[in-house]
């Protein structure tokens with residue numbers, strides 16, 4: 001199999017982007033990635049587009065994006081697994097290149113969360129659970145993570161303060177990221193005083209919807225070395241699923257799909273969790289980041305709360321996590337998120353993280369969750 | 385699952401039992417995940433259980449705005465499986481805790497656009513709690 005490398009990254013500004021259509025957002029990221037790779041559009045052999053279609057008025061979004069990028073008649077297709085759609089696109093690109101089918105593939109994650117009006121969005125969000133046995137009782141997306149949080153607190157003594165400290169960290173780094181939605185620090189007191197959403201979680205425990213796009217250009221090893229002075233290699237890809245319903249999950253203090261995807265990714269890359277120098281994890285809610293520390297082996301089971309309280313997820317700690325602000329501060333345009341995570345890891349492994357650079361970052365990891373862990377993708381990246 | 389709803393309306397909480405291998409499932413299902421048989425019966429269960437986890441929903445989804453805030457709990461059922469439901473009037477919010485024993489009580493069944501299943505979580509000794 002061909003080794004697969006990243007030769008170009010492009011990250012648009014995340015936020016309320018009433019200035020741009022979804023294809024214009026995609027173009028913004030694509031243009032940056034091509035410039036980064038110093039490639040002409042003609043070099044792109046295929047495009048994998050990640051988006052969650054129900055948020056857009058346009059049906060079959062891959063077609064409209066591919067046309068706007070002026071890449072017809074090159075092949076293009078869409079991947080969708082809720083909030084992990086971007087990582088599904090990356091896995092698809094890896095497969096396309098490793099199989100020898102294509103040598104240079106663009107991955108574009110793009111999403112406008114604000115294209116529909118609020119009642120439409122609320123109705124969509126309300127159907128996130130098992131519609132027969134759960135949604136009839138008014139479950140919500142934060143409500144599901146709140147169920148995890150409550151059980152985690154019960155079993156391990158995790159506290160509301162520890163949850164809030166995740167938000168404090170991610171806002172701290174988001175303030176250093178010019179592409180982030182929220183670019184200001186918050187205090188622990190402010191987070192703990194914010195309005196309740198689903199106990200024990202408050203407004204500051206939840207990420208924000210955003211519009212945005214990100215792009216990666218992948219290439220087979222031989223081409224990657226010719227194109228780029230500093231390719232970053234995607235050496236381990238992991239993917240697993242878990243039941244749709246929380247009623248069929250034996251353990252509600254972690255995501256079994258994340259544990260399995262992590263195991264696969266490290267087995268393929270020949271790496272261990274302790275070797276990860278920088279990680280991007282799916283912090284749609286603060287408890288999700290705490291569970292990720294444990295599921296990914298950055299700390300022992302049950303010690304996620306202490307891990308953030310001891311500043312082990314900050315630069316200088318055992319494993320710096322979400323030093324771009326995470327979904328929490330950067331924003332979460334769901335189709336773009338997995339691609340955005342990979343952009344930051346490549347940025348870090350190149351040593352181009354400026355004020356938020358993790359020293360000596362040579363191995364990085366992304367952890368991208370779809371829904372409440374129904375899907376999870378964990379990828380390991382390495383520099384030469 | 386219409387039969388399930390009929391049982392519920394009659395005050396019975398039922399799981400599904402595979403005729404071929406005996407696999408007991410809650411929520412009930414028509415196809416056996418263990419032996420792949422499609423032959424099943426309903427089996428009444430006690431509705432006794434313990435609270436596995438819970439949350440108070442303050443920010444409600446569309447259609448539930450007028451009901452919020454409300455507390456939902458996930459219950460480990462005594463016989464098998466789990467269910468999710470609202471807490472009923474016999475358990476004030478201040479007393480809700482992980483691990484507390486509860487009794488699932490059929491409350492209401494409405495057939496609107498789809499089958500709507502309702503039951504509430506009550507104190508095991510509360511009036512009506514023995515009706516299941």
Ligand SMILES: [Zn+2]
Pocket residue numbers: 402403404405406407416417418419420421
């Ligand atoms: Zn069976």
